[in-house]
Amino acid sequence: MHLFSILLTIQGTAAVISLIGAVVVAGVVLFVVSTSHKPDTDHTAKTKVYKFRGKYFAGLLAVIVVGFALSMATLPYPQFQKDAPDQTVVVVGSQWMWKMAVSDDGTVPADVAKFKGTSTITLPANKTLKFWVSASDVNHNYAIYDANGELLAQTQAMPGYWNALQYRFSTPGTYTILCLEYCGAPHTVMTGKINVQ
Numbered sequence: 001m002h003l004f005s006i007l008l009t010i011q012g013t014a015a016v017i018s019l020i021g022a023v024v025v026a027g028v029v030l031f032v033v034s035t036s037h038k039p040d041t042d043h044t045a046k047t048k049v050y051k052f053r054g055k056y057f058a059g060l061l062a063v064i065v066v067g068f069a070l071s072m073a074t075l076p077y078p079q080f081q082k083d084a085p086d087q088t089v090v091v092v093g094s095q096w097m098w099k100m101a102v103s104d105d106g107t108v109p110a111d112v113a114k115f116k117g118t119s120t121i122t123l124p125a126n127k128t129l130k131f132w133v134s135a136s137d138v139n140h141n142y143a144i145y146d147a148n149g150e151l152l153a154q155t156q157a158m159p160g161y162w163n164a165l166q167y168r169f170s171t172p173g174t175y176t177i178l179c180l181e182y183c184g185a186p187h188t189v190m191t192g193k194i195n196v197q
Helices: 002-007 010-033 045-050 055-071 185-189
Strands: 089-092 097-104 119-123 128-135 139-143 152-158 165-168 175-177 191-196
Touching: 045 055, 089 119, 089 139, 089 152, 097 119, 097 175, 097 191, 128 139, 128 152, 152 165
Parallel strands: 089 128, 119 191
Antiparallel strands: 089 097, 128 165, 139 152, 139 175, 175 191
């Protein structure tokens, strides 16, 4: 039952699709290798196949272009984030802690080294939140996980740069913040909490 619940997550689905794709690719490679040593005895069959190569390529290219265009609409670029944020949260990663605080005026601090925040913050449910994420020392990765350990959202925390992450918590509860960028020996203790009410 546990395996079935893993497969229902987005990460689990992506892993299964990747595995199926790898098996298909391996099968094609094995087929090509196993048939490549045979002598070419059917020139007419090859001629017929080559007639369809151009059509096959055009069809494949059309599928890729349409898939690319459809998937671009779902990426988290600002033009696709229609909701104006109800609240802005400033996040600064430092070895080996997160500092978070609500920004009353929606701006980021000029000096991240002097930023005051805590590793636990309380935020409202069903509100559009904009997280401005940076780092004071090395690269980190700000990742939000739910109580089931499923990754909900993440962005890089880089020194000298502010990344925007917009998210809406639909369910009250406690969410865990982890760093996904290795940043030194105590990397595993770089955690934070978001209490959503």
